[in-house]
Amino acid sequence: MNDLAYIYKYPHPAVTADCVVFAIDGKALNILLIKRNLEPYMGAWALPGGFIRMDETAEEGALRELKEETGVEDIYLEQLHTFTAIGRDPRVDEITGVPERVMTIAFMAFIRQDDYSVVAGDDAANAQWFPVNNLPELAFDHREIIHMALGQLRNKIMYEPIAFRLLNKKFTMTQLQVIYDAVFESCAYVLDNKKEYKPLDRRNFQKKMLSLKYVVQINEFSKGVGRPGYLFTFDEKEYKIQLDEKKMFVFRK
Amino acid sequence: MNDLAYIYKYPHPAVTADCVVFAIDGKALNILLIKRNLEPYMGAWALPGGFIRMDETAEEGALRELKEETGVEDIYLEQLHTFTAIGRDPRVDEITGVPERVMTIAFMAFIRQDDYSVVAGDDAANAQWFPVNNLPELAFDHREIIHMALGQLRNKIMYEPIAFRLLNKKFTMTQLQVIYDAVFESCAYVLDNKKEYKPLDRRNFQKKMLSLKYVVQINEFSKGVGRPGYLFTFDEKEYKIQLDEKKMFVFRK
DNA sequence: ACAAAAGTGTTTGAGGTACACCCATGG
DNA sequence: CCATGGGTGTACCTCAAACACTTTTGT
Numbered sequence: 001m002n003d004l005a006y007i008y009k010y011p012h013p014a015v016t017a018d019c020v021v022f023a024i025d026g027k028a029l030n031i032l033l034i035k036r037n038l039e040p041y042m043g044a045w046a047l048p049g050g051f052i053r054m055d056e057t058a059e060e061g062a063l064r065e066l067k068e069e070t071g072v073e074d075i076y077l078e079q080l081h082t083f084t085a086i087g088r089d090p091r092v093d094e095i096t097g098v099p100e101r102v103m104t105i106a107f108m109a110f111i112r113q114d115d116y117s118v119v120a121g122d123d124a125a126n127a128q129w130f131p132v133n134n135l136p137e138l139a140f141d142h143r144e145i146i147h148m149a150l151g152q153l154r155n156k157i158m159y160e161p162i163a164f165r166l167l168n169k170k171f172t173m174t175q176l177q178v179i180y181d182a183v184f185e186s187c188a189y190v191l192d193n194k195k196e197y198k199p200l201d202r203r204n205f206q207k208k209m210l211s212l213k214y215v216v217q218i219n220e221f222s223k224g225v226g227r228p229g230y231l232f233t234f235d236e237k238e239y240k241i242q243l244d245e246k247k248m249f250v251f252r253k
Numbered sequence: 254m255n256d257l258a259y260i261y262k263y264p265h266p267a268v269t270a271d272c273v274v275f276a277i278d279g280k281a282l283n284i285l286l287i288k289r290n291l292e293p294y295m296g297a298w299a300l301p302g303g304f305i306r307m308d309e310t311a312e313e314g315a316l317r318e319l320k321e322e323t324g325v326e327d328i329y330l331e332q333l334h335t336f337t338a339i340g341r342d343p344r345v346d347e348i349t350g351v352p353e354r355v356m357t358i359a360f361m362a363f364i365r366q367d368d369y370s371v372v373a374g375d376d377a378a379n380a381q382w383f384p385v386n387n388l389p390e391l392a393f394d395h396r397e398i399i400h401m402a403l404g405q406l407r408n409k410i411m412y413e414p415i416a417f418r419l420l421n422k423k424f425t426m427t428q429l430q431v432i433y434d435a436v437f438e439s440c441a442y443v444l445d446n447k448k449e450y451k452p453l454d455r456r457n458f459q460k461k462m463l464s465l466k467y468v469v470q471i472n473e474f475s476k477g478v479g480r481p482g483y484l485f486t487f488d489e490k491e492y493k494i495q496l497d498e499k500k501m502f503v504f505r506k
Numbered sequence: 507a508c509a510a511a512a513g514t515g516t517t518t519g520a521g522g523t524a525c526a527c528c529c530a531t532g533g
Numbered sequence: 534c535c536a537t538g539g540g541t542g543t544a545c546c547t548c549a550a551a552c553a554c555t556t557t558t559g560t
Binding site: 004005006007008009010011012013014015051052053054055056057058059079081082084085086093094095096101103105 | 257258259260261262263264265266267268304305306307308309310311312332334335337338339346347348349354356358
């Protein structure tokens with residue numbers, strides 16, 4: 001432990017960055033958590049994250065901590081919300097013993113679970129995926145953060161093509177639908193306290209997706225159990241063209 | 254100037270809270286700005302805001318600074334985004350001369366311009382409303398913050414009843430439409446670089462609003478120039494009932 | 507042959523969009 | 534009487550929602 005210290009004329013908060021990383025595993029929506037290896041909340045599960053350095057943005061800090069703690073790197077983060085409640089973190093300064101004011105800037109991400117191998121590192125005793133419907137006890141206010149992320153995910157998935165970030169380049173219509181059903185089902189359970197969830201209609205779902213024009217069929221087929229199905233792909237170029245055209249999409253064609 | 258100092262084992266950023274306060278003045282969408290009375294950017298226009306204290310949340314700090322600088326108080330703020338770019342604020346610590354890392358948590362609000370009298374106070378040499386279409390040069394990255402707020406406003410106004418916060422309890426359908434047109438027009442100019450904007454169709458707008466069921470006609474009439482019109486009001490109870498029912502609103506009834 | 511998954515179409519109702527003429531008030 | 538703003542209806546089209554039988558593959 002060195003004895004450097006930092007001096008300021010006015011009190012400053014500590015600022016962390018935390019990541020809510022979503023992925024789909026077969027049927028369920030999962031979140032990446034770490035088991036804390038340090039006080040406070042040592043041994044508890046928590047979102048990956050940590051203190052932001054002075055030479056990096058919040059997003060860079062979030063990515064660095066995520067890589068250090070879970071091995072997951074190079075992913076696209078979206079800023080979610082900044083949590084500033086007083087007392088949300090019990091830490092005190094190591095030199096002065098003065099209670100720290102710790103704010104956290106929360107980010108969310110959507111990745112393909114199979115593309116990354118999760119390895120605990122650094123401040124994490126363990127790192128693994130947990131189904132959103134069955135989370136362990138969490139450190140700090142991380143449950144609240146996850147709930148907000150879920151709400152945002154449910155909104156976003158209806159207006160933005162984020163489902164494709166959870167899938168391979170080529171996917172079947174059923175795989176795409178599994179994403180939507182998993183998100184809606186998890187939200188129904190976790191946010192709305194609903195007890196059951198009825199999946200979307202397969203035919204209407206396909207019609208809807210194809211009507212968007214940026215989900216396009218390719219001339220390949222899936223294989224595995226059951227009848228092979230067409231594969232589809234996300235046409236990012238087409239989506240961007242539509243984005244430019246559709247700056248205004250209610251009340252106006 | 255006292256000589257208190259605060260000591261931390263690790264470097265800490267300074268964190269401010271800034272407010273993007275929107276209001277409608279007749280026809281135009283306005284933002285509340287202050288003229289800075291302190292370095293840096295002394296004399297430049299900026300968003301009201303300032304450093305968050307250790308005993309208040311970001312939102313409390315934003316409200317306090319807003320009141321101190323503009324006299325506007327007791328309004329509802331929504332968190333927008335936290336800006337953490339390195340070098341976005343040129344200040345240095347007053348004791349050590351070390352460059353500060355200043356992050357800002359930006360909030361947005363929608364108020365009735367006539368309900369508040371704007372009075373410059375404190376760190377502000379002046380405080381006044383500016384039309385969004387014609388903003389002055391701004392300090393820091395405040396133009397970027399405003400652009401993000403505008404984008405969010407355009408999205409929100411289509412899905413959430415925030416227009417009513419810009420109006421009196423009782424309003425004519427035309428007054429309500431003015432809000433939407435002002436927002437869309439300002440966004441068309443500022444965000445999309447469009448040169449013209451065609452207002453919404455009066456009849457379709459009314460049909461749409463009434464179909465929402467929470468805009469209800471009351472048995473009173475406006476007066477002034479031209480034919481008197483029905484007054485309407487926002488039925489908050491009805492809106493909340495709908496919110497509870499409509500947790501899922503795409504793909505499902 | 508059986509289980510598992512995929513391909514496929516129609517009907518109905520709701521709501522978005524375009525569009526124009528007459529009416530009530532104040533000055 | 535005129536300027537200003539408000540009241541009002543219809544036709545068309547798109548899209549969401551409900552709904553079931555057949556086909557292909559692997560085992």
